[in-house]
Amino acid sequence: MVIVLNQHISPDQKRFLRDFLQGRGYQIREITGEEETIFGAVGPSTLDVREVEVLPGVQRVVPLTKPFKLVSREFKPEDTVVSVGPVRIGAGRVSLIAGPCAVESEDQMMRAGEAAADAGAVMLRGGAFKPRTSPYAFQGLGERGLEILKKAGESLGLPVVSEVVSAEHLTMMRGYVDCFQIGARNMQNFELLKSVGGMGMPVILKRGAAARIEEWLMAAEYLMAHGTDQIILCERGIRTFETYTRNSLDISSIPVVKKLSHLPVIVDPSHATGIRDKVLPVALGAVAAGADGLIVEIHPNPEEALSDGAQSLYPEQFEKLSGDIQALCPVLGKELNRRPKVVVASPGAAGASGGTAPGSSENSVPRVAFQGERGAYSEMALGRFFGFDSAQPVPCKHFEDVFQAVLKGEVQRGLLPIENALTGSIHENYDLLLQYRDIKIIGETKIRIQHSLIGVPGSTLEDIKRVYSHPQGLLQCERYLNTWPSWARIPHYDTAGSVSMIMKEGSKQSAAIANSLAAAIYGAQVLKEGIETNPVNYTRFVIIARNEVPDSPSPTKASIVFSTPDRPGALLEAMKVLSDRKVNLQKIESRPIHGKPWTYMFYLDLSRPQDPGVFQDALTELGNHTEDLRVLGRYVQA
Known part of the structure; x- marks a missing residue:
């Protein structure tokens, strides 16, 4: 069950509630969100929820109906972002993990790793223990392979992942890898799952060759119930009657699992097809279906590979795949994840002098200024570039306020729209770039502008009598609005601000046009998605910083x-x-x-x-x- 706590619950009340539930056989997970704190209570016991609802400090209780509890969206509605070292998997980014099927030599691993890093991989993979169908096939280099993998990862600045096949290897492997991989053959090796979960480290969990989606999620439940919540689900194809490919990629599992679970989902197109030339189109299809990343096998000389050479990409093929995904991302409203960059703050900030920026701490995420209110498209672009959990958004009223905040060192970065695909350049920001000589561009990102009709919770389309948005938002949704001629169209200074306004007003007769992020931030309800007249509508944003930033x-x-x-x-x-x-x-x-x-x-x-x-x-x-x-x-x- 999910127990929503009162905002002002006392420490004694929280302690009593925890003891009450644990005394009845429940495991407790506390999750603190922006708006509320919850207890996730999971266990074999049956308890009347009314007994919990009457306890001091409890706001409400929500029963969990799925057999998988901790991994379900009922337990945690927000997406989980998995941290593997400095890399974040999820949150609107497509992450590429690449490397050879098996570590064969130091030269092979370095060449493969350099090709992966140069083309945009954010993690390095390589097998050291290889469970093979034939006992005579290459079984991997064992610990020596892990030593080579770790050395390659450290030299390239990439976290590394390798498959664990036995609980006996866990303590040894922990010193070499940043993330464990549970292979398809071991998805239901429950003792191994318990042991890996108890390590508390990130885990990639592959779907078994004949596993149903529910069985896959129950395997993830084992991991989470025994200690780790940093789980990446990996679809790698299931065994069917088809023989033209190694497996059949269940691409429909991606949106299904993302609706059932808060965990990120990646896809292994190499094992899904088993054929090098089929990897690229299948990989693009997986990203289009909503995958948070890909784990791909590459090899400097696939024809000489000791394992899975037929499905391993040449470096130039992986480079093309990365470029194709980068081109596809704006259509999907996503960003291609990149190797983490060291954030160099403005003068007085953490940097070579070892200082701390105003308004930040030594280990804090960078503060990034943008124009608009929370939930604006600029904030969405900010999240795509930096990662939604890797930067602190700082709203500003005017574009020039963003420049001033960066110049004064109040923030480490600024983000500004510079050009729209339909309406052209944002001239004010071009003029400001000329005016502020101590500011320069250090990056760019593009997002697709997707408008939603948003109302207060419980409202319907039939309730609406007036619609608020920025004049451009109203204009860009004119075709849809014309289907409701009775609605009054009222201009507002900001799309996200119009959502904030109708929520404060609280009337079911008022709606706003903005992006769905604004609805989530203000607790509003999306009534209709994708109402823009022209879907080919993109805005390009630039990231600015002080001149001192490299x-x-x-x-x-x-x-x-x-x-x-x-x-x-x-x-x-x-x-x-x-x-x-x-x-x-x-x-x-x-x-x-x-x-x-x-x-x-x-x-x-x-x-x-x-x-x-x-x-x-x-x-x-x-x-x-x-x-x-x-x-x-x-x-x-x-």
Whole structure:
């Protein structure tokens, strides 16, 4: 059962409640959320919920109906984000885990690991103990393999995962891996599950070849009941009558499990197909179906692999897969997870001097400013880039307030919309980037704008008489609103702010148009999703920081700004500098210079060449043909 505690429950009341439940055979998990604290009580005992509801400090009791308790959404409605070292799995990010099926040698592991890291993997996999169908097949290098795997992971800055096949290996393996993997053959090895759960470490739990979804979740329940809540479910295909692939990927299990459970779900397309060329399309399908990540086998020389060479990708195939997923993510409203970056704060913040930023602590997540109220699309973009649990959102009223907060060191980062696919550039922010010379761009992200009709709890479409939203929100949903001609359309200053307003008003006759995140934040009810007229609606956001923050590692994009002399062909001369050096121009935008009528600054987005010397030569030469040339930022293109 789920026991919701009163907001002001005393420590003595909480202690009494815990003792009362444990005395009747229940295990207790306490979960503290933003709005309420709950006790999750799980056990074999049967207890009349009315006996619990009358106890001091109890607000209400919700019975759990699923056979799996701790892993169910009834127990925890919010998504669990699993932390494997600095990597976060879940929360709107697609995480790539890659490496060879088996660790064969130090050279092989390093080459595979470097290919995985370069292409965007955030974790490194490699088998040291290999349960094989044939007793004569390669069984792995054992502890020596784990030593090699750990060395590769540490050199590349990637957490590592390896399969555990025996409880006897757990203590030894704990010193080498950041995450255990329970293979399909051991999904119902309940003694192993108990022992692994008791380690309290992150676990990837693969679905058995003939396991029903409920059996899979019950296996996860064993892990959670015995001590770990850091569980990643992995769909890897089930055995059917089909023989053209190694297994049959049950892609429908992804949305089913995500509705039943709060745990993140990843997919293993390598074992699902067993055929190298089928891995990429199946992987993309899994991501489109809602998977939080992929675990993929790659090998520098698959034809020489000692295990599963036929399904192992070449490094260049994995690189293509990563690029395809990056292109797909904005359509799904997700972000491709990247290797954790060290957050360098502004002056006075934690950095080389060892100081602490104002409003933060040494171990706190970075504070990131955005314009709007909680639940705004900017906050959604913030969560996609940094991770919803890896940054502290700081709402600001105006765009310039974001710049000021970054400049003063009140926050470590700022996030600003810069361009919309339908309405074009946000000119105010271009002008502010020019004005604030101590600020630069260090990253970018894109999200798809998906509008929902949101009402107060218990309301229906038939109750609605008026709809509030930002004027752009109302305009972008005009086709849907036209199907309800009796509704009054009332402009509001902010989409998320309109949700906050109707919740304060409390009328079932009022609705708002915003994103579903705003509904969750304010406790509102989504009445209709996807009501935007044009689904191809994206907004690009830039992340800003003080000049003292280093450029992104291996930047792929640069933004510059300059003006040109007042003479014929001046802009053409500047463009020729870029063309001669094969520097690709992605965008050019002109803005009037304040105080200088009929003169303009040109903003350019450029693909940064792999050779940094080429780009630097281009900048040097541009300086001979332009005026007030500045680099606004070098960063990784989203």
